[in-house]
Amino acid sequence: MLTENFSRRTFIKGSAALSSLLGLGAIGSKATKGLVPKASANTTGKKQEFYNACPRNCYDTCSIVTTVEDGRITFITGNENNTYTKGRLCVKGNTYPRVVYSPDRIKYPMKQNGRGTGKWERISWDEAYTIIAQKILDIKKEYGTTLPICLNKYSGNFNLLNYASEGMMSSIGYTTRAQGTPCDPAGSDAQAFDMGTAYNSDPEDFVHAEYIILWGSNPAWTSAHSMYFIEQAKENGTKLVVIDPLITQTASKADEYIQINTSTDGAFALGMIRYIIDHQLYDQDWVINHSKGFNEFVSYVKKNITVEWAAEKTGVPKEVIQRIAREYATANPANIWVGFGMQRHTNGGSMVRTIDALAAMCGNVGKKGGGINYIGGETWGFNYHTMSFGPPEGTFGDGDRYVNMNNFGAQVLDANDPPIKMMWIACRNPMAQDPEPNVVKKAFDAMDLVVTADLYMNQTVEYSDIVLPVTTPFEHVGVNVSYWHYWMNVNEQAIKPLYECKSDLEIAMGLSKKLNELELGSCTFPVSGDPKEWVEKEFNDTIREMFGVNSWEELRKKGGTVKASEKVSVAWNDLKFRTPSGKYEFYSEKAVEYGHHPLPVYVEKYATPKEYPLRAISPHWKLGIHSQFQHTDWLMAISSHPVLELHPDLAKKYSIKNNDMVKVINDAGYLTLPAKLTQTVPTDTVVMYEGWWKDINYTENFNVKAIPADMGNYSKHQLGIAFHDNFVKIERA
Numbered sequence: 001m002l003t004e005n006f007s008r009r010t011f012i013k014g015s016a017a018l019s020s021l022l023g024l025g026a027i028g029s030k031a032t033k034g035l036v037p038k039a040s041a042n043t044t045g046k047k048q049e050f051y052n053a054c055p056r057n058c059y060d061t062c063s064i065v066t067t068v069e070d071g072r073i074t075f076i077t078g079n080e081n082n083t084y085t086k087g088r089l090c091v092k093g094n095t096y097p098r099v100v101y102s103p104d105r106i107k108y109p110m111k112q113n114g115r116g117t118g119k120w121e122r123i124s125w126d127e128a129y130t131i132i133a134q135k136i137l138d139i140k141k142e143y144g145t146t147l148p149i150c151l152n153k154y155s156g157n158f159n160l161l162n163y164a165s166e167g168m169m170s171s172i173g174y175t176t177r178a179q180g181t182p183c184d185p186a187g188s189d190a191q192a193f194d195m196g197t198a199y200n201s202d203p204e205d206f207v208h209a210e211y212i213i214l215w216g217s218n219p220a221w222t223s224a225h226s227m228y229f230i231e232q233a234k235e236n237g238t239k240l241v242v243i244d245p246l247i248t249q250t251a252s253k254a255d256e257y258i259q260i261n262t263s264t265d266g267a268f269a270l271g272m273i274r275y276i277i278d279h280q281l282y283d284q285d286w287v288i289n290h291s292k293g294f295n296e297f298v299s300y301v302k303k304n305i306t307v308e309w310a311a312e313k314t315g316v317p318k319e320v321i322q323r324i325a326r327e328y329a330t331a332n333p334a335n336i337w338v339g340f341g342m343q344r345h346t347n348g349g350s351m352v353r354t355i356d357a358l359a360a361m362c363g364n365v366g367k368k369g370g371g372i373n374y375i376g377g378e379t380w381g382f383n384y385h386t387m388s389f390g391p392p393e394g395t396f397g398d399g400d401r402y403v404n405m406n407n408f409g410a411q412v413l414d415a416n417d418p419p420i421k422m423m424w425i426a427c428r429n430p431m432a433q434d435p436e437p438n439v440v441k442k443a444f445d446a447m448d449l450v451v452t453a454d455l456y457m458n459q460t461v462e463y464s465d466i467v468l469p470v471t472t473p474f475e476h477v478g479v480n481v482s483y484w485h486y487w488m489n490v491n492e493q494a495i496k497p498l499y500e501c502k503s504d505l506e507i508a509m510g511l512s513k514k515l516n517e518l519e520l521g522s523c524t525f526p527v528s529g530d531p532k533e534w535v536e537k538e539f540n541d542t543i544r545e546m547f548g549v550n551s552w553e554e555l556r557k558k559g560g561t562v563k564a565s566e567k568v569s570v571a572w573n574d575l576k577f578r579t580p581s582g583k584y585e586f587y588s589e590k591a592v593e594y595g596h597h598p599l600p601v602y603v604e605k606y607a608t609p610k611e612y613p614l615r616a617i618s619p620h621w622k623l624g625i626h627s628q629f630q631h632t633d634w635l636m637a638i639s640s641h642p643v644l645e646l647h648p649d650l651a652k653k654y655s656i657k658n659n660d661m662v663k664v665i666n667d668a669g670y671l672t673l674p675a676k677l678t679q680t681v682p683t684d685t686v687v688m689y690e691g692w693w694k695d696i697n698y699t700e701n702f703n704v705k706a707i708p709a710d711m712g713n714y715s716k717h718q719l720g721i722a723f724h725d726n727f728v729k730i731e732r733a
Contacts, residue, residue: 046070051079051560053480053489054093055162055473056625057155057183059203059223060084061482062093063489063561066474073097073474073495081559084204084485090224091622092629099472100498102632104456104694106469107499115450116463125500128466129514135422135449136172137519146173147401148421152408154181156427156454156628159478159491160382160538161505161531165426165453167387168508171525172515173395176412176420179402180718182433184340184375186349189711191374193588193596194356195365196578197715200373201335202486202569207232208369211331213241213324215355216265217339220249221622223484227253239331241324243268246619246687247680258324261315262615262685262724263605265342266351269358270602271310272325274301276361281329283363290575291360293587293599300599329362333370340375341619344723346606349711353591353600360584366572378568379481379488379546385537386505389524406721407706409439413446425452426470426504429627431459432692435704435721436668453507458627458692459699469501476503477531479538479552486564488547490555493531505531594714603710605725612666612727614650615685618700627692642698644673645687646730651677654732661733664688666726668703672733686730703728 052064063079076096080087109128113119123131139148151169169175184198191198206212206229219227231253234240242254245262260268276282277298287294311318328334336359343352352374359365359372403411408430412420423444434440437459444450444463452464461467475498478491497503502510512525535552546564549555555562567573579585587598608615623639624630630639644662656662660675664686673688681687688700701723709720 050474050492050494051490051556052076052473052494053159053478053491054096055157055159055478055480055491056628057158058625059219059482059484060090060225061158061480061485061487061489062089062225063487064089064093064096065560066494068494071495073100079489079559079561082487082489082561083563084225084487085561086225086228088225092625092635095629095632095634096472096474098632098634099455099629100474100495102456104632105498105501106455106457106461106467107501108469109500110467112465112467115444115465118462120467125502125510126514128468129511130518131466132449132451132511133514133518136515137522139421139448140173140522143418145397145418146175147397148176148418150176150178150403150412150420150423151426152178152405152423152428152430153426154178154405154428155183155626156429157473157504159473159476159480160384161386161476161478161503161534162427163384164386164505164508165424167389168511168525169424170387170391171389171512171523173391174397174400176401176403176415178405178408180405180712180716180720182406182721182723184343185712185716185718185720186709187338187340187343187352187374188715189594189713190343190349190352191356191372192715193591194353194360194579194585194600195572197377198375199378199571200376200484201368201371201571203373203484204229205369205570206230206335207236209233209238209333209335210369211239211241211328211334213243213328213334213336214250214254215243215336215338216342217337218244218248218250218619219337220253222620226484239327245682245685246617249622258316258320259682261313262617262682263345263347263351264314266347266354266602267310267313268316268321269351269354270301270305271307271314271321272328273354273358273361274305274310275307275322275325276329276358277301279326281326282361286363287361291584291586292579292581293585294361297357297586297599300601305602328358333367334359334362334364335370336364336372338372338374341724343709343711343720345725346707346710346722347603348709348720348722350596350601350603354602357586357600360586365584366570366575368570368573371571373571375483376571377483379486379564380483381540381542381546382538383540385534386508389526392521392524402717404718406435406708406718408434409436409441409443410706412443413439420446421448423447423450425450425454425460425464429454429458429460429692431463432627432699433701435701435706435723437699437701438669439706453504456631458631468507469499470507471497471501471503475501476505477535477552479535479555486569487561488549488555488564490552490560492556492560503531505534590714594711596711606707606722609727612729613684614728614730615724616664616703616726616728617685617687617724618690618704618726619687621689621691624691626690630691631694633694636694640693641696642673642689642691642693642700643676644730645676645678645681647679647681647683647685648677649683650686651675654730656730656732663731663733664703664728665730666703666728668705671698671702673698686728
């Protein structure tokens with residue numbers, strides 16, 4: 001129970017500007033009122049089933065079967081035709097009916113009279129299009145270019161037709177784009193240096209592994225369907241090892257859990273490698289025939305690395321490192337899953353390279369059931385037709401301009417030639433999900449117009465001038481693939497769009513029409529078209545061959561889901577790597593080109609500032625995906641507020657008890673959270689989970705500074721961000 005005093009407090013303090021932006025939020029029980037109220041769509045008087053796909057930024061990208069009665073969704077479940085989904089959804093996916101019918105959905109286009117004032121008025125779509133189109137034309141006339149218009153769009157909806165947002169911007173001229181990703185860039189660069197690209201094997205093949213290491217990943221929360229196959233492997237006799245600074249729910253399932261000092265994973269891998277080299281447990285044929293630079297790497301390890309050193313760095317006993325090394329090297333095959341969180345450090349990419357090297361030297365890369373699994377994009381080779389329309393005739397300039405998504409606020413403010421004066425936000429919530437949201441707010445303040453297309457009145461919408469209501473996955477068509485598994489899922493329109501909501505494709509067509517009404521030839525994006533015809537245009541010969549279907553319609557008729565061929569789903573099974581040499585590169589000249597050591601070497605972790613002695617980690621939350629799902633009343637009824645997790649020993653040092661309010665402070669500001677004492681957290685660390693809780697002005701990124709990770713420029717064109725190299729001090733509030 002929370003104290004009465006707690007319910008009157010605000011979460012974020014220390015920044016008057018940001019507090020006024022996010023508002024004051026009282027915390028209390030969020031009772032669920034009405035499960036699935038009747039939709040406004042026309043009724044049919046019959047029961048139907050539709051195939052849908054969860055398009056969120058999640059490993060699982062689930063195939064869904066949706067039941068519709070009298071024009072409203074009454075039930076959803078996993079698609080049994082998909083052997084990954086297996087007829088089941090996660091707790092988040094099961095709340096989709098409430099996502100669709102939530103009373104909190106944005107229903108109509110609206111204009112805010114005074115940014116951040118909360119004084120909204122309903123407007124028509126024509127009025128919204130007119131305001132936006134006129135501003136675009138005014139900017140183009142004033143600056144002679146559309147570069148002052150900035151698109152910030154990413155992962156809130158990975159339906160292929162949602163790339164219409166990018167296509168719309170390309171159709172008006174050259175613009176500024178938020179580029180990169182907060183998710184995986186440092187690790188993707190690491191694997192690109194080592195193997196040519198990041199490429200993971202089918203997670204269903206975990207069942208064929210003899211030994212599995214989950215290294216900094218928590219699939220029990222973030223990839224529940226993958227966890228099924230890991231559990232199946234355990235039943236077959238596979239040993240499961242979890243290495244993580246936090247005792248996660250996944251760790252509780254392990255045969256052996258190893259709590260490692262945060263950001264020292266590279267030392268652990270190198271310690272294992274030294275033991276394997278000394279005992280000649282590596283695959284000599286593999287490294288001789290399929291790698292480059294192994295001898296140089298061995299020389300580095302023998303000169304610089306000892307198991308004793310690794311034990312001191314990691315806090316893991318020498319005997320444990322030796323035993324895990326021996327078990328891993330002698331298993332056939334052995335599988336490592338590297339989580340995204342590991343590379344969210346200033347030495348993140350370097351740590352992934354050392355773990356890649358461990359997998360490669362033991363000959364596990366290219367084996368069914370083995371490998372080094374991180375992320376993949378083999379199934380993403382669609383046409384991306386919605387992005388294929390170029391700028392209007394006579395457009396001058398050298399192309400689009402880019403700012404780093406991970407330092408968005410500062411780089412927008414630094415853009416001067418020309419300045420950025422208008423933002424379009426889609427599938428993102430930068431005011432909550434970006435580091436230094438107070439700087440992001442300053443960037444918004446510098447705009448003439450901020451337009452956000454979204455489902456809910458989140459923090460970014462609250463500080464926009466125009467909000468455009470968008471459809472859920474059940475109200476439009478599309479197709480989805482995963483960056484993890486090898487299934488393609490159809491998405492049918494199960495119900496008519498509620499209220500006045502439109503898809504990103506419809507919005508792009510409508511804005512193009514208005515632009516050309518005001519100034520003929522000012523936008524090349526089509527002004528009409530059947531969405532089913534649009535999605536059919538995404539298919540090409542490569543996709544048809546990979547999945548064995550010729551069209552979206554055939555995919556629908558085949559049960560809504562099909563799997564890519566096995567020759568694709570076993571990563572590097574042909575051992576033909578996409579590096580300059582065509583081999584696995586322990587020694588990478590491409591890495592040198594991007595300013596890194598050619599070898600997978602140890603890079604020291606970010607130094608803990610004396611004035612801020614505690615690391616603050618912000619991992620993914622089990623009931624949300626970034627700022628989606630957790631805010632709905634169904635999930636608020638389960639978890640009504642965020643907390644600060646800390647170890648009892650650390651709490652005792654500061655005289656903090658359960659539910660006491662704790663101030664989390666660094667030079668970016670401070671926020672205040674109720675304490676949750678738990679032994680799952682190291683004694684030098686506090687944890688604030690990522691997410692958005694409705695009516696609570698909380699963002700875990702408030703005191704996260706935009707410190708870059710070590711890699712990202714090569715494969716993602718922008719550096720990643722060291723979210724977990726965030727250091728704070730705490731005090732009882």
